[in-house]
Amino acid sequence: MTATLRAEGVSKAFGGLQALSDCSLTAEAGRITGLIGPNGSGKTTLFNAITGYERIDAGQVFLGDRRITGASPQRVFACGIGRTFQLTRIFPRLTVLENMLVPARRGRSSRQHRERAMELLAFTGINGHAGAPAGTLSFGQRKLLELAYVLVADPAVVLLDEPAGGVNPSLILHIADRIRELNKAGRTFLIVEHNMDFVMGLCHQVTVLDSGTVVASGPPDAVRNNPRVLDAYLGIEADDD
């Protein structure tokens, strides 16, 4: 049971800085969409806007045909959208397993909840650390934990903020594999990433953001060769008009 996540015409300014102008983005149901762009282009702000961590000045956000513009993070979560953070936000003093048990149970009994938690920990590969305080996990392991616990509530749409950032290569492949598996099962993904190989190898669709606006959108190959994208990243002059 998945749905399309759509942002239309989203604008957000911080004081004098226009972080997002008229951004439109579609993460199609059952597909993996990548969101890339140079530093400061507004990717995380867009994420925050969609998931209710920032108020937007203009625009709308839809999940399926349900309008979720301006919903609080709790409501967004309740609608079935899960998200991770660039700088992992886990509960350091709780054990890894306890971290998994924090998200709301959604009608499961506590035993089923626990079992599912252990399943997901095994799925991501950190079940060996289930009893350790989450604060003792390494950075890469925390990323896995974050991935695991957003999945506990069975979100239809998963937003990942730099899942491969700062993680060593073998683990990146591991994460990519897991995402593919989850996607095959029908989950929609929207992934912000800097790692081009990761994005291009994984995503069905890529949207490029530069200085708060969408400059390109399409399959990875098309985007990779798009001159406007190259311009955004490398500052190469586009062909004269």
Add this chain to the structure above:
Amino acid sequence: MASEISQAIAAGILGGCVYALMAAGLTLIFGVLDIINVAQGILVVLGAYLSYVLSVHLHLDLLLGLFITVPAMFVIGVAIYWLFIRPLRGAERTSMTLLACFAVGLIIEGVLYREFGSNYVSLTTWYTTATVHIFDFYLADIYLIGFGLAVVAIGVLYLILYRTTFGRAVRATMQNQVAARLIGIDVNRVSALTFGIGTAVTAIGGMVYGAISGGFTPNSGYDLISRLLAIVILAGMGSIGGALVAAVFMTTVEAVVDIWQPDWSVAVFYLAMVIILTFRPTGLFGRRAARAQ
């Protein structure tokens, strides 16, 4: 009746400025260091006792005494920061620093009790009892002097913050500590000096308070800190201008209420605070709760 009220208002405004000065110190410390210095009340009392010692034992005029007490309190402030606050780190830093301030305040209170006992003392000189005749009521000279001092001090504070390089560093640290560090600002030094400044103003506040209050003991610190906290919360943490407005407003209302209900007049502070917090948790002028805990 009208003259009583106008007298109360005048006293309130003038007194309010003194509270404003002390509240400004509190807000400054909060803005730069992210700490609520709950010892500010007892520090004011300490300042008052210092003035008392200088006045009674060394026969130094109160105003002249300020030239000693202000630097002394500044040094004490820097020392408190450096010894007890700077070493604190970790996830619970905000709570710890608050408790550390509480503990320091307690120690100071205990020491004051040991030195001075629990008798009421007050600061008196020729101008604490002299009054000036304005319109149809009398206003104690000391109120005007206190007001003058407060205005001067706030002016100096403003000059420091907005016209010196140091002040720029302070404002930068207030806005973003990490960025300030990155551009070479020695945040520790700025913090220490700011804490010192925030404490130094209590020397002035202490002197005026000691003269106006009609008697204080080490226990008076609680009354003071509760008012200062109410002011700062009402104004919103981090807004110095707001603290000024809130201080004057609340002190004035209290003075007016005092005419009818002296026992409950201080409740004005608390009531205002609770009301504001119910509708605007970040205070009237406060920054939106953007800081991480």
Add this chain to the structure above:
Amino acid sequence: MTDERNRHLLGRSLPVAGVGALILVLAAFPLVFTNPTATNFGIITLVFVTVASAWNLFSGFSGYLSLGHAVFYGTGAYFLVVAAKDWNLNGSAVFWLLPLAGAVAALIAVPLGLVALRVRRHTFVVITIAFFFIAQLSASNLSVTGGSSGALAPIPNWASATYNNPFYYVALLLAAATVVLSVLVRRSRFGLQLRAIRDDEDRAAGLGVRTMPVKLTALVLSAFITGMAGALWVYFIGQAVPQFVFDPLFDLAVVLMAFFGGLGTIAGPVLGALVLEPTQLYLNLQETNGYTSEILFGALFLAVILFLPRGVLPTAAEYASSEWARKLALRVRSRRGRTDPADGEGSAAAPVGSEAAGTTR
């Protein structure tokens, strides 16, 4: 691995045995030390054990430090005094007022919590301080509480030799019940959510934790117990005077005890109270100038904050477990003759990958 299971069982039964022994010791205490001063110490210490644990139940688990718990304490105290007088109660019957006193305190915790829990932690502490002063002011000025001279509690007609004992056992019961409650809360989902709020409230909210009801419930529970403790204490002491009922030092002492023992743990506040309160009482007896204890408390607090920020128990546990873990690792190494990949060195490699890498040496 039977080693692990054995360790697990030992780990569970040892504390239970320890606690059982402690309770027996405490129960026998008044029978052994019949000196009223001793039972006096015992009662007050047990009251502090209760309040420290109750405070920890809210503040330790949620991370919202309350410096105004005296409000609940005082409310319970004044309720008992007023109710005992109005309903003409004395003797053991008064003890039945305790749960009522707790309920009244719990009731006022609701509006207080609704106002105070909506703000960030900084401001929260300050608001609790303000509430504390409001309460003190009210108690001093309202006639129902007897104004600044206070109100008297009924004095039961018990034999002076064993006068303290009923109070002692009620206090012991209350303390034990509070500890049990703490354990239950910590193990429950409610406790988990509370602790998640402590670690990262926004994240918890974003994951569906209903933060306000959770925090409020913890506060109400804490207030309920603290109110009962206050009522018991005032009945024992015999009178309620605003300065002593609403005493900032009291709040600080409670916080210090919890911090000292270990904030957020269960045994921490108990340990803190058992160690610090008798010390304070003893010092008060020795020193005629009562303000020394203020200075000492302040200094001790600073020392704890600076040097033992997590409290005695967690620091000791960590030290012990790291020592223990090192010895275990040494034994494993010498037995198997190779480096254990699960050495806890926190490498960034994928767990699956590293396990594989380790065995294919």
